[in-house]
Amino acid sequence: MAAPKPITRLISHVILDLDGTLLNTDCIVSQVLKPFIVKNGKKWDSKKAHKFVGKTPYEAAAVVLEDYGLPYSTEEFLSLINPMFSEQWGNIKALPGANRLIKHLKSSRVPAALASNSSRSNIESKISCQQGWKEYFSAIVGADEVESGKPSPDIFLEAAKRMNADPSNCLVIEDSVPGVTAGKAAGMHVIAVPSVPKRTDEFSSADEIINSLLDLRPEKWGLPPFNDWIEGTLPIDPWFIGGPVIKGFGRGSKVLGIPTANLAAENFSDILSDHTSGVYFGWAGLSKRGIYKMVMSIGWNPYFDNTEKTIEPWLLHGFDEDFYGEELRLVIVGYIRPEVTENQTTFLLAKKRFCF
Numbered sequence: 308m309a310a311p312k313p314i315t316r317l318i319s320h321v322i323l324d325l326d327g328t329l330l331n332t333d334c335i336v337s338q339v340l341k342p343f344i345v346k347n348g349k350k351w352d353s354k355k356a357h358k359f360v361g362k363t364p365y366e367a368a369a370v371v372l373e374d375y376g377l378p379y380s381t382e383e384f385l386s387l388i389n390p391m392f393s394e395q396w397g398n399i400k401a402l403p404g405a406n407r408l409i410k411h412l413k414s415s416r417v418p419a420a421l422a423s424n425s426s427r428s429n430i431e432s433k434i435s436c437q438q439g440w441k442e443y444f445s446a447i448v449g450a451d452e453v454e455s456g457k458p459s460p461d462i463f464l465e466a467a468k469r470m471n472a473d474p475s476n477c478l479v480i481e482d483s484v485p486g487v488t489a490g491k492a493a494g495m496h497v498i499a500v501p502s503v504p505k506r507t508d509e510f511s512s513a514d515e516i517i518n519s520l521l522d523l524r525p526e527k528w529g530l531p532p533f534n535d536w537i538e539g540t541l542p543i544d545p546w547f548i549g550g551p552v553i554k555g556f557g558r559g560s561k562v563l564g565i566p567t568a569n570l571a572a573e574n575f576s577d578i579l580s581d582h583t584s585g586v587y588f589g590w591a592g593l594s595k596r597g598i599y600k601m602v603m604s605i606g607w608n609p610y611f612d613n614t615e616k617t618i619e620p621w622l623l624h625g626f627d628e629d630f631y632g633e634e635l636r637l638v639i640v641g642y643i644r645p646e647v648t649e650n651q652t653t654f655l656l657a658k659k660r661f662c663f
């Protein structure tokens with residue numbers, strides 16, 4: 308990820324985007340649009356979903372209609388689809404690090420605002436399902452409250468105005484190119500957290516690019532630091548996955564010299580969408596062998612340039628034979644860092660760190 312560019316003034320206020328930055332709305336978009344498009348005789352293409360990122364609902368609807376050749380006006384399409392989305396707002400989950408960041412800003416008395424290309428009513432509906440979020444923000448601005456949505460700077464300038472903040476002292480955190488463009492046009496500092504993988508080159512105008520909110524270091528921007536990192540690792544709420552060990556990535560064992568125990572990613576699509584890509588650690592239990600320390604990657608493994616998001620645990624133990632087909636249970640308890648393109652050094656260092 309790109310290092311932050313030097314700043315000459317301390318940040319006093321933070322402005323956050325909502326969809327794709329704090330909330331995992333991408334999953335809901337697919338759940339709503341896919342059956343609608345299939346019902347209309349078209350084939351859903353998940354690779355086109357990135358075209359909706361950062362757009363207003365009206366703009367996103369126009370893109371869908373054009374891409375799939377649907378026989379509706381934009382207004383007709385929105386009238387059909389909006390009730391479906393409204394039914395799903397309560398199912399949206401906060402992205403990793405979102406609650407941690409919001410609570411940190413609040414406890415540190417750093418004023419924060421929400422500035423989204425969604426309408427104000429949609430914003431209110433979405434955050435009402437997230438405990439305490441509405442009370443955390445000093446200002447909330449929707450696209451329907453200003454003349455133009457992102458990439459126009461209007462939303463961010465209005466948010467700064469409502470907080471009585473100088474735009475040059477504001478830090479914007481955004482997941483989309485239109486959002487980054489808007490923040491820079493407003494004269495603000497911008498951190499990009501791209502929600503679409505393998506597109507970081509499109510965010511070159513941002514002052515810093517990070518993999519996820521878990522990687523945010525507020526102290527780089529003159530803000531109070533998080534105090535929950537322990538020796539370069541971040542404890543997280545434990546989560547669990549399991550299944551039979553499959554073949555398919557034996558190359559990893561050969562390159563790294565550590566036994567891989569891959570799980571079938573297609574069985575964990577919902578879990579994969581809830582957790583950011585990166586390197587984690589925890590414990591692995593093999594049904595016939597015992598419990599071992601492990602390091603695990605989630606993502607596209609830049610070293611091998613995978614095309615699909617995968618789960619690749621690495622058991623920190625020496626085995627005399629493979630254990631394909633054996634039941635594997637994982638508990639993930641901490642985060643180390645984002646994925647990067649490099650050699651086996653990372654996992655060898657992890658092995659040294661977590662092995663007795």
